Amino acid sequence: MLIDARSLPSGTTRRADVCVIGGGAAGITIALELAGSGLEVLLLESGGEVEEPDTRDLAAGESIGRPATTLDSPVRLDQMRLRYLGGTTNHWAGFCRPLSPIDFEVRDHLAVSGWPIGPADLEPFLARAAEWVRISDENFDVATWEERLGLATPKLDSAAIDTFTYQLTFPTKFGELYRRDLLDADDVTVVLHANVVNLATADGRRVDGLDVRTLTGTALRVEATAYVLAAGGIENARLLLASTDADPAGLGNGNDLVGRHFTEHLQVYAGFGVLDVDPSELVGYNGGDVTITAGRHAGSVHGAKFALGLTDEHLREAKTTGMEIQILPSSFPAGAPVQEEGATMADVAALLGHTGAMPASSVYLQGLAEQELDPESRVLLGSATDALGMRRVQLDWRYSARDRERALDGYRIAAEAFGAAGLGRLQLVPGGIHADALADLVPGEWVSAYSSTPSEIDLENFVIGMGFHHMCTTRMAADPSEGVVDADCRMHEVDNLWVGGSSVFATGGVATPTYSIVALAVRLADHLTTVLR
Numbered sequence: 201m202l203i204d205a206r207s208l209p210s211g212t213t214r215r216a217d218v219c220v221i222g223g224g225a226a227g228i229t230i231a232l233e234l235a236g237s238g239l240e241v242l243l244l245e246s247g248g249e250v251e252e253p254d255t256r257d258l259a260a261g262e263s264i265g266r267p268a269t270t271l272d273s274p275v276r277l278d279q280m281r282l283r284y285l286g287g288t289t290n291h292w293a294g295f296c297r298p299l300s301p302i303d304f305e306v307r308d309h310l311a312v313s314g315w316p317i318g319p320a321d322l323e324p325f326l327a328r329a330a331e332w333v334r335i336s337d338e339n340f341d342v343a344t345w346e347e348r349l350g351l352a353t354p355k356l357d358s359a360a361i362d363t364f365t366y367q368l369t370f371p372t373k374f375g376e377l378y379r380r381d382l383l384d385a386d387d388v389t390v391v392l393h394a395n396v397v398n399l400a401t402a403d404g405r406r407v408d409g410l411d412v413r414t415l416t417g418t419a420l421r422v423e424a425t426a427y428v429l430a431a432g433g434i435e436n437a438r439l440l441l442a443s444t445d446a447d448p449a450g451l452g453n454g455n456d457l458v459g460r461h462f463t464e465h466l467q468v469y470a471g472f473g474v475l476d477v478d479p480s481e482l483v484g485y486n487g488g489d490v491t492i493t494a495g496r497h498a499g500s501v502h503g504a505k506f507a508l509g510l511t512d513e514h515l516r517e518a519k520t521t522g523m524e525i526q527i528l529p530s531s532f533p534a535g536a537p538v539q540e541e542g543a544t545m546a547d548v549a550a551l552l553g554h555t556g557a558m559p560a561s562s563v564y565l566q567g568l569a570e571q572e573l574d575p576e577s578r579v580l581l582g583s584a585t586d587a588l589g590m591r592r593v594q595l596d597w598r599y600s601a602r603d604r605e606r607a608l609d610g611y612r613i614a615a616e617a618f619g620a621a622g623l624g625r626l627q628l629v630p631g632g633i634h635a636d637a638l639a640d641l642v643p644g645e646w647v648s649a650y651s652s653t654p655s656e657i658d659l660e661n662f663v664i665g666m667g668f669h670h671m672c673t674t675r676m677a678a679d680p681s682e683g684v685v686d687a688d689c690r691m692h693e694v695d696n697l698w699v700g701g702s703s704v705f706a707t708g709g710v711a712t713p714t715y716s717i718v719a720l721a722v723r724l725a726d727h728l729t730t731v732l733r
């Protein structure tokens with residue numbers, strides 16, 4: 201059932217077994233996984249079914265740390281997460297990959313690392329998560345995907361770098377895709393335009409109820425046996441910090457960890473390359489489509505593509521962080537980009553013996569790099585307030601010179617392996633490449649929109665964009681002095697409050713997060729069913 205909070209009389213109290221805050225990827229998955237479990241579920245969503253400017257403004261805030269950009273264009277906080285049914289899946293790019301085993305390990309060379317669960321704890325939920333995100337299945341094995349796509353990918357003779365598979369789902373907007381299921385579920389009620397502004401508590405050990413407001417002035421109370429906070433990686437922290445009934449530091453924040461360790465995938469736009477092989481040999485990096493053969497979405501089509509990534513073995517040995525690199529077909533003019541040393545595309549092509557007209561065989565490199573967790577990188581509350589009187593977010597995103605160096609090292613390793621395999625020459629041009637028509641870029645399509653500005657090549661200060669994968673702000677840890685939630689995603693300090701979404705990630709890794717967010721959501725729904733029945 202779908203109802204609108206604005207149509208309820210002010211002062212109404214609604215009750216449920218489970219109340220989920222936020223109707224994005226995590227919240228919708230949890231609510232629908234609980235459907236039919238015998239538990240009465242309320243899903244409170246701040247927005248309606250389409251984007252509305254007044255609600256969007258509730259997500260606005262201030263960036264006070266590293267600038268949030270995509271390439272070199274600034275991105276506002278209310279652009280990088282969406283506030284209506286379906287949440288940020290209303291404009292995600294749909295890249296799916298599971299976390300790697302190393303992401304879960306304690307890595308002594310990092311200041312903060314290690315999950316209290318391992319890959320085997322998530323593995324039983326990956327097949328159901330694959331259905332929810334609408335990809336073929338939980339199999340990401342490269343050989344399987346070469347067969348399914350009918351596309352080979354060149355093998356690199358390197359222990360440090362290997363080929364990985366992404367499954368791409370498009371456009372998988374959870375609100376639109378699962379609207380019918382939410383309507384049909386007898387025991388799930390979605391309340392739209394319901395903004396949670398406070399998790400009310402007398403003693404800080406239990407949530408007694410939620411204070412809910414609409415922008416039209418309706419005030420509601422919601423009471424449940426169990427609460428799940430699934431409002432997104434930034435808003436989860438904001439709501440906890442803003443819930444000060446028992447402690448001015450916020451709810452569940454006795455160890456001053458809520459909002460800390462904010463981490464991102466560093467988007468690094470680093471270089472270009474000229475191929476020494478026919479571009480068709482690398483077409484797997486651009487990907488292809490497959491039809492889903494079984495399950496809820498049988499018959500629908502989705503994509504898959506390959507990318508390069510540092511191997512877990514290399515990360516352990518070199519004591520470094522993760523890095524994935526996409527090789528995107530492109531076409532640069534012969535005179536550009538220009539490397540720091542002055543080499544143009546034509547010069548690089550000449551190294552490979554190409555003379556005369558430039559071959560239509562250039563590529564563009566774009567990577568996602570893991571950053572090391574830093575407690576000073578964090579979500580804070582500012583002094584400005586929104587239309588509901590809640591303090592707006594201040595985002596103090598930090599990354600270090602070491603993070604930057606590690607990302608560049610990843611590119612160098614990729615370039616060496618690429619050259620050694622005889623595929624072509626990759627050149628690093630960090631900071632010197634711009635996407636001219638970013639709005640037109642569609643994942644999986646050939647891209648020819650890049651230009652370069654040689655004077656901006658800067659190995660120490662090159663532009664790093666944000667991946668928009670806000671993680672670790674309520675990180676999972678066995679020890680309450682190291683994290684906010686336990687291995688079951690339950691708040692260490694609050695008995696009846698669980699958290700969904702990438703805020704519970706213990707480290708960011710390098711895989712795009714939503715597939716893992718959904719796997720954790722499926723796991724959490726099973727856990728709630730067990731403990732509440």
Ligand SMILES: Cc1cc2nc3c(=O)[nH]c(=O)nc-3n(C[C@H](O)[C@H](O)[C@H](O)COP(=O)(O)OP(=O)(O)OC[C@H]3O[C@@H](n4cnc5c(N)ncnc54)[C@H](O)[C@@H]3O)c2cc1C
Nearest residue numbers: 222224225226246283287288293294295396701712713714
């Ligand atoms: C441009 C872009 C591209 C992306 N591409 C990818 C990709 O390719 N692969 C990938 O894995 N991830 C990608 N992501 C990230 C992905 O969108 C998120 O990981 C995912 O949407 C997070 O799910 P969530 O449910 O935790 O949060 P969200 O989807 O953000 O949902 C949170 C929901 O909570 C609601 N809410 C917030 N506050 C309140 C409140 N106080 N009361 C009630 N409701 C509230 C919001 O309205 C929203 O509906 C991308 C993100 C962006 C911005």
